Amino acid sequence: MYKVGIVGATGVVGRTILRVLEERSFPVAEMKLLASGRSEGTKLSFRGEEITVLETRRDNLRGMDLVFFAAGTDISSEFAPVAVEKGAVVIDKSNAFRMDPEVPLVVPEVNEEALAGHEGLIASPNCSTIQLVVAVAPLHRAAGLRTVIVSTYQSVSGAGAEALSELDEESRASLEGRKHHRKVFTHPIAFNLIPAIDSFDDLGFTAEEMKLVRETRKILSHPTLAITATAVRVPVRVGHSEAVTVELETRVTPEQARRILAQAPGVVVADDPSRDLYPLPVAVEGKDEVYVGRIREGLVGERWLNLWVVADNLRKGAATNAVQIAEALARRGEI
Numbered sequence: 001m002y003k004v005g006i007v008g009a010t011g012v013v014g015r016t017i018l019r020v021l022e023e024r025s026f027p028v029a030e031m032k033l034l035a036s037g038r039s040e041g042t043k044l045s046f047r048g049e050e051i052t053v054l055e056t057r058r059d060n061l062r063g064m065d066l067v068f069f070a071a072g073t074d075i076s077s078e079f080a081p082v083a084v085e086k087g088a089v090v091i092d093k094s095n096a097f098r099m100d101p102e103v104p105l106v107v108p109e110v111n112e113e114a115l116a117g118h119e120g121l122i123a124s125p126n127c128s129t130i131q132l133v134v135a136v137a138p139l140h141r142a143a144g145l146r147t148v149i150v151s152t153y154q155s156v157s158g159a160g161a162e163a164l165s166e167l168d169e170e171s172r173a174s175l176e177g178r179k180h181h182r183k184v185f186t187h188p189i190a191f192n193l194i195p196a197i198d199s200f201d202d203l204g205f206t207a208e209e210m211k212l213v214r215e216t217r218k219i220l221s222h223p224t225l226a227i228t229a230t231a232v233r234v235p236v237r238v239g240h241s242e243a244v245t246v247e248l249e250t251r252v253t254p255e256q257a258r259r260i261l262a263q264a265p266g267v268v269v270a271d272d273p274s275r276d277l278y279p280l281p282v283a284v285e286g287k288d289e290v291y292v293g294r295i296r297e298g299l300v301g302e303r304w305l306n307l308w309v310v311a312d313n314l315r316k317g318a319a320t321n322a323v324q325i326a327e328a329l330a331r332r333g334e335i
Contacts, residue, residue, distance in 0.1 A: 001029035002335060005064040005088070007056050007079060008071025009033035010042055012161050013093060016319035017068050020288075022047055024323060027330070034060055035071070064088045066335055068322055084120035089335050091122050091322045098123040098215055105218050108324045109266040110137040114219075115328060122325055127317030128152045128208070128231065128240055129215040134290040134316075135309045136246055138264035139257060140220060144249030146303075148227040150212060153234045153241040154197060155281060158313050159184060167235060185233070194233040206231055238314060239281025244307040251302050254295045261292050266316070271295050279310035287312055288320045 004021070008014040014035070021028060031046050034056040042053040054060045056071065056079055067083045069076045069092040076096040083090050097103040104114040105123045110133050115122065125133070132150055139145065156167045163184045170190040173180035187194050198207035209229040217225050226247075234241075252260070262269045270279050271293040279291035290311045298304025311317055329335045 001027045002065040002330070003030040003032070003063060004028045005032040005034060005061070005067040005083075007034045007067060007069045007075060007083075009044060009053055010035040010039040011070060012157060012164075012314060013070040013318045014068075015044070016314045017070060017322060018044060018046055020315065020319045020323045024327070026323060026326060032060070032064060058082050061088070062086050066091070066326055066329075068326075069093060070318070070322075080121060089118075089120050089122070089329060091124060091325050093124045093318055093322055095126070095211065096123075097121060098125060098211075099218065105215060106325050106328075107133050107137075107219055107321060108328045109134055109264070111219050111221070112328050115325070115332065115334060118334065122329075124318070124322045124325060125215045125219065126208070126211040127158055127311075127313040128154060128242065129212050129219070130317050130321050131240060131290045131309055131311035131313075132212065132242060132244065133216055133219050134264075134266050134311075135242075135244065135261070135292050135307060136216075137220060138260050138267065139246060139248060139252060139305070140222070142256075142260050143252045145220070145222065145225060145246060146249055147245075147247035148216065148225065149229075149245040150227070151230045151232065151243045152208075152212070153232055153236070153243075154208075155234065155236040155239050155313055156189060157238045158197075158240065158317075159233070163189075164237060167237065171235070189233065189235050191235060193235075195230065197231045197233055205229075236281050238285045238312060239310060240313040240317060241279070241281055242307075242309040244309055245298060246305050246307070247298075247301070248303045248305070252305065254297055254305065257295050257305055257307075261295070266290055267292055269293065269295075278308055281310055284310050284312050286315065288316050290316060 040055040073094040076094040208231040212229040268289045278293035294308035
């Protein structure tokens, strides 16, 4: 049994981590919930007990075996090393440490072995990266990846609770012919697509797109992988979707790919267009698996495959992956 903390407990991901820990019966002896000063005193329920949220401060990070960080890069950068210093193992959901060569970046179905020899800090990848690597890693193991081209269709929940509220209000305002003042997005999100997530670099790629590139290479231990990405925000509440094209070292037919993926951990193949069966965000909400469909050979060559990949970004893309890391650490005796 472990003394567990969640930093950012009142946010969308923090609340989901709390729910997933309960659903998966993670062995918690004591739960401590931390958030910003404005959330101090909020009460959240865990296993029938009301727990009062404390402010994230150095002295409140004592006495825990395991701490989940779900509060953003600045908070993780400041407080995650403090939690490690005070004896906890930290699983961080922010971008603060993902590309640090000394910090494992882990998706348990893909590279659990990276946990070996960790120094108290483990990073969980970006939501869009997680579902991508769960889908392509089995093909990489079977036939070798040469190229990955991915376009993401990312739900509004990936931008937080305030973004969800903005989508709801803007949708109502648009249907009623009213004006709506935006706080989160620079362009309308209701009935619209925004091909810009995070800031742009000098090459015209966004930070979200470069996370996909760099994190995928690190997780797959494939630093020379040819990969490019386009990330788009779409007016969907929960569930990220990705159109993925891969080039393999050796040919894999669509039928073989379906068999490989159906046997892979964490993957559900939903692929029968004749029955209108393919992954949909509304169908995967609340699920912990990565769903793959529309598997077909690319028209540019026989070593190319096209995939449609969908997952719940709040669960497998965030909370569930973090809890699975904790489960792996516990199983390995590394907490």
